[in-house]
Amino acid sequence: DVKVTQSSRYLVKRTGEKVFLECVQDMDHENMFWYRQDPGLGLRLIYFSYDVKMKEKGDIPEGYSVSREKKERFSLILESASTNQTSMYLCASTTRSGYEQYFGPGTRLTVT
């Protein structure tokens, strides 16, 4: 079974803090994705990566950056957290030519 894990299920941070969300997959997948999910807005793609050290902007990259130093790990960074970044963050992975994305359990981030 594909396993995608995320470092925290719940996180509470203060405005202005630097926040790291980590995602690890154990299926040797090349592609990894970060989404945020908000009521009424559905899943929106923040960043994705096709390979180590490679990254591509998604639909809403502003306020976020990413890091992929190892194939199995994809980190999402909020350089200076703001209240409008309170959301559910979901990581997903898939093979290089695959369409079936496998999701982690999500991190519910609250910025106060």
Add this chain to the structure above:
Amino acid sequence: GQQLNQSPQSMFIQEGEDVSMNCTSSSIFNTWLWYKQDPGEGPVLLIALYKAGELTSNGRLTAQFGITRKDSFLNISASIPSDVGIYFCAGTRSYNTDKLIFGTGTRLQVFP
């Protein structure tokens, strides 16, 4: 970004009933995926479809790739309480991309 239209938005049914939901697009899709999301969890892949007209089952779930390639359907037979959750469709419009476009979701409630 674009979202796929799903209907109905929500359903309240009795245990044992069959369920039907669909997902439509104004443009042609090459891949259709169906996910289920439990409260506070990440989406779990249920069924993947790759060819127009394709009908695929996974236990009590059956999904179809519409002939026009602009829609997909998911049926759940003999619903049980653990079917409760939000069902999302997702798809890709091109074979050259693995970026998914997601549906707005159908919330299913099952009463004993």
